[in-house]
Every structure is written in C-alpha cells, then in structure tokens.
Amino acid sequence: MGKRKASDDSVEPETEAGTPESSSSDRVEQETTAGTAEGSSQCEPEAELEAVGDSDWLSLQFSKHTFFVHPATGRVCDAPDGNNIGEFDAEAGEVRLFAVDVEAEGAEALQHSEEGAAVLKSQPSLTEAYAEHGLLHLDAGEQGSAGSLLPEGLLRTVRQELEVLLAAGALSPLHSQAASTRSDRIAYLRTAEVSDQVSELMDALPCPPGCLQAVRALEGLAAALDQRLDLGLLRPRRCMVACYGPGGFYVPHRDNSFDPKSGTWLNNRSLTAILYLNEGASDASGASGAWPEERGGCLRCFLDASPEDKRGASAQKVVDIFPKGGQLVLFDSRRLLHEVRPTTQQRLALSVWFVSAEEESGQESAEEESATST
Ligand SMILES: O=C(O)CCC(=O)C(=O)O
Ligand SMILES: [Fe+2]
Structure with a gap:
C-alpha cells in the first residue's frame, strides 16, 4: 500500500483526446544517447550479443553500455549473476530494462x-500559499523575492x-x-555525482556552472520550505532544461500521481521548482513587460482541482x-494540475524535481486511491 514505483516516467499527462496516456510501464528501455534521456524505446535488435566465456551469459553491447543477458531465465544483469537491471x-x-526513478x-x-x-x-x-494551495x-x-535568491547576472549566464x-x-x-x-x-x-551502473543509463549531460548555481539556489529555497x-x-541528481x-505547449497534467491499479505513486517527485530564463531576465532587475501576455506560454495552474480532475474543470x-525571466515557481508535484499554454515565442525554463522517498501512510494512500480512481 502506497509503495512507490520506480519509474522514470514522470507525469500523468492527458492526451488531447482525453485519454490518460500510459506512463505506468514497469519496464522501460532507457535510451542512452544524449537525445533520448527519457526515452522508452526497446533495445535495437541489431545490438550485438556475445557469449561470455563458456558461461550461459551473453553480453549485450548497447551504445556505451554493456548488459549481461541470461536467455534461459530471462535475467538481465549489470554483470554475470549480478544485480537484476532488466528482463529478456x-x-x-x-531486452527491457527496469525503469529507475532517476x-x-x-x-x-x-x-x-x-x-x-x-x-x-x-x-x-509564500509558505502559507504553498501549505494551502501547493503553489x-x-x-x-522584487525586493526579498527571486532577485535576492539569484545573484545578479546569473540568469544571463544560465x-x-x-x-x-x-x-x-x-x-x-x-x-x-x-507529441500531442x-x-x-x-x-x-x-x-550530483552518479556512480552506479543503472544511473549511468539516464545519460544526463554535465551541468554547466551557472545552471548548477541556479539549481543550488532552488535547493536552498526548497530546503527552507522543507524546514517550515x-x-x-x-535533493535529486539532475535538473531539466526545456525549450x-x-x-509549444504541454497539456494539463500533474508531475506525479497515484496509480490505483498498482497502488503506487508513478514516481518520487514531491516538489517541482521552475526557474524561467526568458529574454529580459537580466534587464534592470527583470522589469515587468519582459514577457507580454500576448505571447501566451503561461504556466496555467488549476488550484485545488479535485485529484481525479485531469482537465481543471x-x-x-x-x-x-x-x-x-527570473520568475520562480514551486509547486506540489502530486497536487497541482498545470499546463503550459501555447506560446508564440521561444520559452526557456530550468526545472528541478525534489523527491521524497518516504513510504506513504496507509491512510494517505487510501485517500489518494479513491480520489484518483477513474
Ligand atoms: O515550463 C513550465 O512552465 C512547466 C513545464 C511542466 O509542466 C513540466 O515540464 O512538467
Ligand atoms: Fe509539469
């Protein structure tokens, strides 16, 4: 009850047609090239399988990773008889690799x-607003706001x-x-440092120094909220930059949600933090007007929508x-239904998902379960 599922799929999106898109596969193949960090395609069949000595294990070279496959049992390990990281x-x-909540x-x-x-x-x-509405x-x-959190010039660098x-x-x-x-x-x-083999699969790029500094600032704010x-x-090991x-748009979704079928959360995301990086951010303290509303592209937040509502009604x-540029939004990844409205111009953002690894109490899980049943 309430056990979190390891999954790299992060959201509970709804397609234009209103059908929840599946993001609940237990098994995904995580592509390993820079372009497909969150991909879920299958291993290409032409990947080379080679016998490992005279054992029953075959080694599978895929991109820069090597997996070990045991055809008789279907096990896929990080080493012959090592940790299970997938199935054949x-x-x-x-070969399907188990999803990891990276x-x-x-x-x-x-x-x-x-x-x-x-x-x-x-x-x-700000703390009260988060406690009450999750936003x-x-x-x-502004004085005492994002401007005091992010050193001058940092937004331009990022x-x-x-x-x-x-x-x-x-x-x-x-x-x-x-794409819909x-x-x-x-x-x-x-x-953050990534040492073990499964994490290697997430194939995140090195974080440039300005981005890292901005992430640390977001972490500091998240820590203060957490303390209260x-x-x-x-603190997770990666951030995401998006253009x-x-x-461009992103239909209404939550960044995490409870899956009543499996009795688990789709991922461990708890708090979403987004820093917008658009032109004008570093103009004389990010004066208003840097993003005129006619451009569209707002983050639309559906406050206190019921958990089963996927449209915001x-x-x-x-x-x-x-x-x-310079706006900062933090919201409850499990609670806030939100969307990116179509933008008419390029729109840049840096996001961090703070995770919480604790198990849900039975009570909370039961509530979520009934609330998200469809
Ligand atoms: O960029 C934004 O305003 C939000 C993007 C978003 O919802 C997401 O990446 O999950
Ligand atoms: Fe989102």
Missing part, C-alpha cells in the same frame, strides 16, 4: 542556504548556457510523452504565471 523477452527478442535514486539531503531562508522569512505568505510563486526582481546547449543540438523532443501531450525539447543535466513544512524533501518553440481558482 525471448519471444519478442527484446530523480530519487541516490538523492541526497538538501543543503540549507541563508538566502532561501531569508526569502521565506521576509515573505511568510509558491516568486516574482522576478540563459547563455542554455543557448549553447540548444545550438549544440543537445535538447531533444524525445521525452517519454507523445507536450512539444518541448529537453535535456537533463547532472547536478516538514516535506521530507531530498518550447513557437506553438473543478479548479477553485486558475492562476496564470507568465514565464518572465
């Missing part, structure tokens, strides 16, 4: 920061780093959702947050 479907001739795996304690604590201290209403929004450049990644073709549309669900291009950036509300947050081109209030 002899009939289909496919944000939760190896997550560490959050680091506190004076800046994060000062921001929440100076604006207690905290720090406007860009945006430049992202533009370099974009120009290098490092962002890819090959996340695990369909979301149309951004993304890359994952490693924000006891959210049990951990929505003109026409039951929302008590709808809040649109325009992605002016």
Whole structure:
C-alpha cells in the first residue's frame, strides 16, 4: 500500500483526446544517447550479443553500455549473476530494462542556504500559499523575492548556457510523452555525482556552472520550505532544461500521481521548482513587460482541482504565471494540475524535481486511491 514505483516516467499527462496516456510501464528501455534521456524505446535488435566465456551469459553491447543477458531465465544483469537491471523477452527478442526513478535514486539531503531562508522569512505568505494551495510563486526582481535568491547576472549566464546547449543540438523532443501531450525539447543535466551502473543509463549531460548555481539556489529555497513544512524533501541528481518553440505547449497534467491499479505513486517527485530564463531576465532587475501576455506560454495552474480532475474543470481558482525571466515557481508535484499554454515565442525554463522517498501512510494512500480512481 502506497509503495512507490520506480519509474522514470514522470507525469500523468492527458492526451488531447482525453485519454490518460500510459506512463505506468514497469519496464522501460532507457535510451542512452544524449537525445533520448527519457526515452522508452526497446533495445535495437541489431545490438550485438556475445557469449561470455563458456558461461550461459551473453553480453549485450548497447551504445556505451554493456548488459549481461541470461536467455534461459530471462535475467538481465549489470554483470554475470549480478544485480537484476532488466528482463529478456525471448519471444519478442527484446531486452527491457527496469525503469529507475532517476530523480530519487541516490538523492541526497538538501543543503540549507541563508538566502532561501531569508526569502521565506521576509515573505511568510509564500509558505502559507504553498501549505494551502501547493503553489509558491516568486516574482522576478522584487525586493526579498527571486532577485535576492539569484545573484545578479546569473540568469544571463544560465540563459547563455542554455543557448549553447540548444545550438549544440543537445535538447531533444524525445521525452517519454507523445507529441500531442507536450512539444518541448529537453535535456537533463547532472547536478550530483552518479556512480552506479543503472544511473549511468539516464545519460544526463554535465551541468554547466551557472545552471548548477541556479539549481543550488532552488535547493536552498526548497530546503527552507522543507524546514517550515516538514516535506521530507531530498535533493535529486539532475535538473531539466526545456525549450518550447513557437506553438509549444504541454497539456494539463500533474508531475506525479497515484496509480490505483498498482497502488503506487508513478514516481518520487514531491516538489517541482521552475526557474524561467526568458529574454529580459537580466534587464534592470527583470522589469515587468519582459514577457507580454500576448505571447501566451503561461504556466496555467488549476488550484485545488479535485485529484481525479485531469482537465481543471473543478479548479477553485486558475492562476496564470507568465514565464518572465527570473520568475520562480514551486509547486506540489502530486497536487497541482498545470499546463503550459501555447506560446508564440521561444520559452526557456530550468526545472528541478525534489523527491521524497518516504513510504506513504496507509491512510494517505487510501485517500489518494479513491480520489484518483477513474
Ligand atoms: O515550463 C513550465 O512552465 C512547466 C513545464 C511542466 O509542466 C513540466 O515540464 O512538467
Ligand atoms: Fe509539469
């Protein structure tokens, strides 16, 4: 009851047709090239299988990774007789790797920061808003808000780093959702050391220094929130940068949700933090008007929508947050239904998902279960 499922699929999106898109597969193949960090395709059949000595194990070379397959039992391990990391479907001739919740795996304690604590201290209403509605929004450049959390010039640096990644073709549309669900291009950036083999599969890119500094600032704010509300947050090993081109959108979804069928959460995400990086961010403290509303592209938040509502019709209030550079949004990954409205211009953001690894209590799980049954 309430056991979390290890899954790299992160959201509970709904397709345009209103059918929840499957994100609940226990087994996914995680592609290993930069372009497909969150892919869920199968191992290419032409990957080379080779006998390992005179044992019953075959080694499988796939991209830069080596797996060990035991055809008689269907086991796929990180070494002959090692840890199970997948299964071999002899009939289909496919190797399927077990999904890993890469944000939760190896997550560490959050680091506190004076800046994060000062921001929440100076604006207690932010903590109250999060506790009440699961949404905290720090406007860009205002006294005691995002401006005091992010050192001057940092937004410009982060945006430049992202533009370099974009120009290098490092962002890819090959996340695990369909094009009818979301149309951004993304890359994952490693924000902590990754040592074990399964994590290696997530293939996040090295995090440029400005992005890392911004992530640390978000961590400091998350830590301050955690201290006040006891959210049990951990710091994940990666962040995501995303670029929505003109026409880009992401349909209403939650970043985590309870799957009544399996009795598990889809992932370990607990708190979503997004920093917008759009042009104008570093203009004289990110003055208003840097993202005119006619551009579209807002983050639409459906406050207090009922857990089974996947469209937002039951929302008590709808809040649109325009992605002016330097805006910071933190929300409850399990609770807040949100969408990215179609944008007319390129829209850049950096996101971090803070995980919490604790098991749910039976009570909470039961409530979620009944609430999300469809
Ligand atoms: O960029 C945004 O405003 C939100 C994106 C989002 O919802 C997501 O990546 O899950
Ligand atoms: Fe989201």
